[in-house]
Amino acid sequence: MAFTAKTKEYTSEAGNQYTFQNVPNSKQAEIMDKGTGLYGKVLNSNMMPLMLENVVVVPNGLTMDEFETWEELEEVTNAAFNFLRTGK
Template sequence: MAFKPKTKEFKSTQGNDYTFQNVPNSKQAEILDKGTDSNGKILNTRMMPLMLEHVVVVPNGLTMDEFETWGELEEVTNAAFSFLRTGK
């Protein structure tokens, strides 16, 4: 079977719209390796930018500092991570 990207629309509690897209399994493994420490703990300074770069496709090119609040950054990147892991 060939990889077919799936997308999901997401609206934050702040009312902003985002589109998530999953990645091939090899890229997901790479993201997990880069975004966690040796014990598997997620490192925000690494994982959040990876979610914004590879999973959040609309708006494209977001950085952590473009979010007005930590709460929305955390909400969006957590939702993107959940989508990456489950496809839902």
């Protein structure tokens, strides 16, 4: 069975809209390897940029510093990570 990209619309608590898109399993494995440290602990400084680069497709090209608050950055990247892992 071939990979078919899925998308999800997401609205943050602040009312900002984002579109998530999943990636092929090989890319997901690469993201997990780069974004986690010893014993699989998620490293925010690695994982957050990977979520913004690979999963958040609208708006495109977001960086961590473009978010007004840490709270929204964390909310959006956590939601993107959950979507990447579950497709929901």
